[in-house]
Amino acid sequence: MIRSIVVAAGLAASVSMAVAQEYPERELLGVIMWGAGGATDVVARAVTPAAEEALGQKIVMLNKAGAAGAISTTYVASAPSDGYTILFGAENPQLHGVMGLGEIDYNQFYPVNILGRGVGVIVTSPDSPWESFADVVADAQSRPGEIKMGSTGPGGIPYVIGAMLSTVADYEVTAVPFDGEGPGLTALQGGHVDFMPVGASAAAELIKAGTVKPLAVFNAEEIDALPGVPPITEDYPELSSLLPWGPFYGVFVKADTPDDVKAKLTEAFKTAADTEAFKTLMADRTNITMNISGEEADAFLKQWQSATAWTLADAGAVERSPEELNIPRP
Template identity: 45%
Template sequence: MQKFKRQFLGAALAAMAAATLGGPALAQGYPERDVTAVIQWGAGGGTDVAMRGYAPYAEEALGRKIVLQNKPGAAGAIGANFVLQQPADGYTLLMGAEPQALFRVMGMADFDYDKFYPINIAAIANSIILVARNDAPWNTMQDLLSHVQANPRKLKQYLAGQGTVPFTVNTMVKSLTPFETILVPFDGDGPAIAALQGGHIDFGFIASGAVIEHVKAGRLKALGVLDNKPFQGIPPMTDAPSLRALPKYLPWGSFYGVFVRKETPEPVKAKLVAAFKKAGENPQYRKLMEGRGTTMLNLSGAEADAFIRKWQSTTAWLYQTAGTAKVDPATLGIAKP
């Protein structure tokens, strides 16, 4: 009996040691297989374009393939929820965007980026373009405003859900001047761009990375950029007299980043941070992103977290002031900007 007890105790202690040391030991060999990365939005949108350009360079640094999966829906909540259900082992990444920072404010989920660790915030698409179908009769922001105000709830406007670029810029404009349209929801920029080209909707606010090549090719018409200065020959929206106060919300734009569950082992986080940092420094990737009007950031860890908190503060309180927020940011501990 004593011998059996000693054997049982020895086995139990060995199991405890394995459980204690197994995480770090396994992390040291990471990655031992391919990594899955979930893109929160559909194919052809700004996040999809940014992440598909990013992944190959991170693969080189990791030494493993990154398998990309699009899981759009609910302004990114479907993709984020999927990643949260996977083991926190670094083998399932979230390739996310800005709406998730507002999930709690908009009452969409009981989490935002607080459940994730920011591996890298790659870039911010702070050149946002007002685009219309290419046969539209308007050439400027003011042309469109005049038409909308003379014909309220007649034109069809692209909307991608709460917290997205189209939703937020629409909120900015409506906070300054009457702007009543028919809001048509899509699961991301890609389907909306196809609808614009097909004449099924009239206009939308979209990050330049997703639309600038369509504008250059004449498939879409650019009416203005969310700025007080021109962008690649596109006039600023502030040329419209009623929108001269837009700069109080700027600079603002969608951001693209890579995240893991917060509980992921530190050695795994460190390897991912190093790989995506190196990818963000790649000259070809930077050229791709900057050519699409995107500003490279390449932030990780505490810097990335501070960036998200600042963005969240600016946008959440814009929504609160405009009466769009579902939950008071103050009750969530989100400081005023």
């Protein structure tokens, strides 16, 4: 009897191992958090072909936008934990709790790969006398409220960067909201606002054309896509505790997916993100390739959530306190 149990257990283990070794034995579903043509969609579709080759299976791509990413995260969180449904996501779920959009964030997922991140840049008009963001602050201090900053409302890149800057510089400007970075940059070029923090990808071509002038990249060092533009920490080293910061792109599966499945996915996407084609696409879009997973990726996700959630909370732009959600201060 005892021998039978042992033999049965051995057979079960062998079968389990065989099944695990066969993964993936069918095509996967890749759920993209945002719509076709958006930044997350472009990055996801760029990295997928090499990942498919490494896995030996096709990944069927499905755009499932809505509710700032909450629909896609809920969809993947409701799928079986077998590695056949993966999420191509951006940063938004890390703010769902404080913004009152949902209870699911990346704590419920395993970061197969944080593929890369975008970088913010502070721009002004070419004929502006300012040569650095410190010049903006000094000017704003001399005439409080007169300088106009382009913004996109709470939670957007301009708003968050503006809020982070206000934690280290005592100045007062008037925020002018727009429906997106594009309209805000158009207004800047038309002289309707004086400066604007934006994603570097939105401003890169305008900077090259000389229709806007960069004052600083919102990063701890220069970026290759904008050589010669100083990092914001050159004038405000105190911001280092909030950096790196910017929109990011990643691949996720449910946290309770089997470890061997996670390992296969991690290896496949690490290989894919290391291809020259993918790295070139990221650089062309002024993104920084990260290609990190596991504990390193988890530490990045927690740092990003902490810095952003508390910045928004201190600016009075959240529905729930980060403290209530056990998000530590940076």
